[in-house]
Amino acid sequence: MPRTPLVAANWKMHTTHEEADRLAREIAAGAAAVQDVDVVVCPPSCYLMPVGAALAERKGGALGSQDVSEIVGTGAHTGDISGAMVRDCGGTYAIVGHSERRATRGEDDACVARKFEAAQAAGLIPILCVGETLEERDGGETDAVLARQLGAVLEQVGIAAFATAVLAYEPVWAIGTGRSASPEQAQAAHARLRATLAASDAKIADSVRILYGGSVKADNAAELFAQDDVDGGLIGGASLKAEQFNAIVKAAGNH
Ligand code: PEP
Numbered sequence: 001m002p003r004t005p006l007v008a009a010n011w012k013m014h015t016t017h018e019e020a021d022r023l024a025r026e027i028a029a030g031a032a033a034v035q036d037v038d039v040v041v042c043p044p045s046c047y048l049m050p051v052g053a054a055l056a057e058r059k060g061g062a063l064g065s066q067d068v069s070e071i072v073g074t075g076a077h078t079g080d081i082s083g084a085m086v087r088d089c090g091g092t093y094a095i096v097g098h099s100e101r102r103a104t105r106g107e108d109d110a111c112v113a114r115k116f117e118a119a120q121a122a123g124l125i126p127i128l129c130v131g132e133t134l135e136e137r138d139g140g141e142t143d144a145v146l147a148r149q150l151g152a153v154l155e156q157v158g159i160a161a162f163a164t165a166v167l168a169y170e171p172v173w174a175i176g177t178g179r180s181a182s183p184e185q186a187q188a189a190h191a192r193l194r195a196t197l198a199a200s201d202a203k204i205a206d207s208v209r210i211l212y213g214g215s216v217k218a219d220n221a222a223e224l225f226a227q228d229d230v231d232g233g234l235i236g237g238a239s240l241k242a243e244q245f246n247a248i249v250k251a252a253g254n255h
Contacts, residue, residue, distance in 0.1 A: 005225065005232040005252040006166060006209050008040040008127060009239030010066060010095060020047040023242055024054035024061075030246030031060030034253040037232070040064045040093050040127075041239075045081050052090035064093030064127065067101060070114035072121050083122025094119040095234075097129045097149070099172045109152035116153050120161055127166045127234065128153060129213070130193070134173035142171075143192055150196055159200035167193055167210045168234040174214025176236055183223045183230075186212045190229035218247035225255045 015023060020043050031039035039061040043051040052063040069080035086094055096119055097112035107115075112128070119126040130149040132142045150167070169189045174181050181189070190210045197205035212224050213234030224230055232252050238244040 003207065003209050003231045004036055004038055005255060006038040006040065006211060007232045007245075007249045007252050008064060008093070008095075008166075008168075008211065008234045009042060009245055010098070010213075010234060010236050011041075011043050011239060012066065012100070012236060013044060014240055015043065015047065017047060017050060020044070020051050021054050023240065024051040025058060026242030027239075027245055028055045028058035028060030030242060030249055032058055033060075033246075034249050037249055037253045038062065039249055042066045042093070042095055045086075048086065048089040048091060056090070062092040063090050064095065065091050065124075066095050066098065068094040068096060068115055068119045068122075068124065070111055070118050072118050083119045083124050086119075086124060087122050092125060093127055093166070094124045095127045095129060095168075099129060099131055099170055099175060103172075109149055110156075112149070113153045113156035116161070116165070117157050120157070120164065125164055125166060127168055127211070129168045129170050129234070131170040131172050131175075131189075131214070137171065137173065142189065146189060146193055147196055150193060154197075154200065159197065159204055162197055162201075162204050162208050165208065167208055168213050169193060169210060170213035170234060176215070178215050180215040180217075180220050180224070181212070183227050186224055186230055187227035190227065194229055216248060218244050218251070221248040221251035222254065225252050 042064040065086040096115040132145040209231035
């Protein structure tokens with residue numbers, strides 16, 4: 001099945017209000033110029049509304065959050081931002097399980113699974129991040145780690161939930177390091193993730209977009225996106241430079 005490529009920008013804890021606004025406009029212009037690629041921008045939460053407005057004005061790109069609370073509803077949860085709030089700000093997507101949150105905010109597989117469920121309950125499309133550390137890769141544990149991380153979410157929400165979800169393979173050792181996975185390494189991991197989903201439902205597995213994330217730049221995007229099971233990218237550092245990011249979006253449009 002042909003899958004529309006998706007390229008998502010994760011700005012992490014970067015930009016001022018003014019920079020966010022400018023970057024969003026430049027990315028929206030780039031996205032509007034490319035056919036058949038879904039572009040998603042995930043700014044810091046405090047800039048969701050202005051970035052959403054800038055994207056909408058130029059009709060280029062959807063809005064997403066970098067995280068979402070696992071708690072549904074409202075209540076005494078200082079600092080949390082619910083899926084409903086992200087929706088209310090114009091968001092369509094939410095990243096869940098980014099390795100930086102797993103590593104520094106204590107988010108384990110069960111917590112990530114609850115966040116995935118909460119995002120969907122609010123009508124958001126989760127972008128579920130999975131990936132192994134260098135130690136795990138060197139120890140030959142990559143497949144087991146991916147199966148465990150994906151399995152926890154499958155157990156929580158069931159395979160049907162993946163009909164409206166996006167997966168992102170993000171090897172931890174490749175994030176922000178300048179050392180991308182090779183196209184072959186990415187393809188092998190993506191094929192493994194798709195096979196795990198296919199064991200429950202082949203049709204859904206075939207339709208799920210699996211993004212690669214980890215030091216994607218304008219000059220290595222094309223060879224990564226050329227892989228059969230790589231359906232776009234989750235871009236950190238390079239998404240802070242519109243020229244770089246737009247070139248990555250263009251590369252996705254060529255596949
Ligand atoms: C990320 O933050 O998800 C990411 C992939 O970062 P980078 O592109 O900088 O490696």
